[in-house]
Amino acid sequence: QQQVKQSPQSLIVQKGGISIINCAYENTAFDYFPWYQQFPGKGPALLIAIRPDVSEKKEGRFTISFNKSAKQFSLHIMDSQPGDSATYFCAASRPGYALNFGKGTSLLVTP
Amino acid sequence: GAVVSQHPSWVICKSGTSVKIECRSLDFQATTMFWYRQFPKQSLMLMATSNEGSKATYEQGVEKDKFLINHASLTLSTLTVTSAHPEDSSFYICSARDPGRNTDTQYFGPGTRLTVL
Numbered sequence: 001q002q003q004v005k006q007s008p009q010s011l012i013v014q015k016g017g018i019s020i021i022n023c024a025y026e027n028t029a030f031d032y033f034p035w036y037q038q039f040p041g042k043g044p045a046l047l048i049a050i051r052p053d054v055s056e057k058k059e060g061r062f063t064i065s066f067n068k069s070a071k072q073f074s075l076h077i078m079d080s081q082p083g084d085s086a087t088y089f090c091a092a093s094r095p096g097y098a099l100n101f102g103k104g105t106s107l108l109v110t111p
Numbered sequence: 112g113a114v115v116s117q118h119p120s121w122v123i124c125k126s127g128t129s130v131k132i133e134c135r136s137l138d139f140q141a142t143t144m145f146w147y148r149q150f151p152k153q154s155l156m157l158m159a160t161s162n163e164g165s166k167a168t169y170e171q172g173v174e175k176d177k178f179l180i181n182h183a184s185l186t187l188s189t190l191t192v193t194s195a196h197p198e199d200s201s202f203y204i205c206s207a208r209d210p211g212r213n214t215d216t217q218y219f220g221p222g223t224r225l226t227v228l
Binding site: 031032034036041042043044045046049089093095096098099100101102103104106 | 221
């Protein structure tokens with residue numbers, strides 16, 4: 001079963017807008033929550049990651065918001081650019097185990 | 112830093128043949144590597160976890176006799192698809208953890224596109 005649920009499946013945002021992708025999890029043993037960006041035919045690249053003791057983390061235009069009580073976390077891409085058009089995956093893992101990925105969100109940023 | 116490479120980047124083979132894919136950590140030693148498979152427009156599916164010097168741990172539903180994994184050194188893991196069939200055509204991606212940097216972060220290789228005719 002999908003341990004990490006991601007939405008929306010696809011997203012279209014105008015250049016300069018904010019892209020928001022949401023994920024939810026059930027396993028409270030998860031303690032590491034990264035976001036990956038993947039371009040067609042390439043491997044995923046780590047964007048940003050957060051741990052449950054922090055509610056928000058920002059790196060450049062990318063921000064993760066984390067709600068431990070709701071078991072949800074989200075990725076915000078500020079000032080979205082056409083070059084941000086890619087597939088984004090949220091993931092979660094517990095210590096010593098592999099990442100569990102969401103199903104992915106295909107983001108298209110229009111000029 | 113934390114670069115993972117894969118070779119080859121793409122391979123086409125005939126049905127029934129075996130194909131080996133290499134995964135290398137270029138600037139760190141990886142005690143643990145992971146192999147994923149990704150079908151078009153789908154997420155990454157974990158196939159197995161590979162620990163240096165020991166047998167790989169396969170996920171449920173993954174045939175260990177078909178997907179042979181060897182992690183003979185701290186910088187190299189190989190995946191061999193034995194007797195490949197068209198349904199094995201997929202994008203295979205490895206990842207590795209750098210225990211000296213962050214024990215949770217997985218760094219991914221660029222992937223290998225396998226096409227079985």
